[in-house]
Amino acid sequence: RYAKDYLEVKTVGSATSTARPQDRTDVARFYASVSPSHLLNMAARQLSMVRGDSLSENAWALALLNMAVSDALVVSFATKYTHVLWRPVTAIRAGDSDGNPRTEGDPSFTPMITTPCFPAYPSNHASGTTSGLEVLRRVYGSAGHSLLLSSAGGLTRPPYSSLKQIADDVDDARVYAGIHFRFDQEAGGRLGREVATYVYKHNLRKLDASE
Numbered sequence: 001r002y003a004k005d006y007l008e009v010k011t012v013g014s015a016t017s018t019a020r021p022q023d024r025t026d027v028a029r030f031y032a033s034v035s036p037s038h039l040l041n042m043a044a045r046q047l048s049m050v051r052g053d054s055l056s057e058n059a060w061a062l063a064l065l066n067m068a069v070s071d072a073l074v075v076s077f078a079t080k081y082t083h084v085l086w087r088p089v090t091a092i093r094a095g096d097s098d099g100n101p102r103t104e105g106d107p108s109f110t111p112m113i114t115t116p117c118f119p120a121y122p123s124n125h126a127s128g129t130t131s132g133l134e135v136l137r138r139v140y141g142s143a144g145h146s147l148l149l150s151s152a153g154g155l156t157r158p159p160y161s162s163l164k165q166i167a168d169d170v171d172d173a174r175v176y177a178g179i180h181f182r183f184d185q186e187a188g189g190r191l192g193r194e195v196a197t198y199v200y201k202h203n204l205r206k207l208d209a210s211e
Contacts (some may be wrong), residue, residue, distance in 0.1 A: 005183050006088070007103075008175060008181075009178055012176050014178055015111065020112070027169050030155045033155055037066065037128070037132075039149060039166075040129065041062065043136060047136065047140040047145065061135075061139045068131040068192075071131070073124055073127060075127070075191060076192075077124065079191065080118055080121060085121035088178055089178065091103075093107050109178075115178075122185075123188035125170055127191045129170045130188065130196070131196040143164075146160075147160040147166070
């Protein structure tokens with residue numbers, strides 16, 4: 001599995017890759033410019049407006065959303081410094097000396113975007129985004145939407161009709177940008193969903209009428 005994901009990011013994630021479609025380049029640039037918190041609060045506001053939720057309903061949903069994103073990032077960072085897995089830029093440059101005959105190295109490998117200065121596994125972007133998306137799914141539903149997302153720098157994405165499309169683009173963005181392995185993304189996604197499920201089930205619950 002490691003060799004498979006190594007080859008993927010080596011092929012599509014370099015700054016000079018000819019195997020990366022323009023759409024995936026655009027996705028990588030967009031998600032490099034927007035944080036999970038900014039992205040998901042933007043999505044939540046749109047979903048709330050379409051449904052016409054009240055002030056108290058919005059306060060509840062936004063509080064759960066931001067609790068989940070924050071908690072997922074705390075867990076993600078703790079996990080990163082438990083495993084301390086190298087990033088693709090280090091792994092690929094040292095591929096010939098990693099003891100794996102299936103990972104041919106490339107000392108000149110440079111990722112499309114600058115690699116963050118902390119370990120790879122799991123992906124923070126996947127952890128935080130997927131955690132928030134799981135809360136939004138439980139509150140507003142998974143599909144049938146028209147979400148227009150933009151970054152502070154003016155980058156935009158075509159309308160998203162489902163929350164899963166956002167999660168898929170986040171995963172692609174980090175791999176095609178050359179800064180994460182695919183398994184980093186998948187682990188972050190699992191982490192985010194589990195954290196969000198706990199937050200949704202245990203935080204800000206309605207009081208029993210008898211209390």
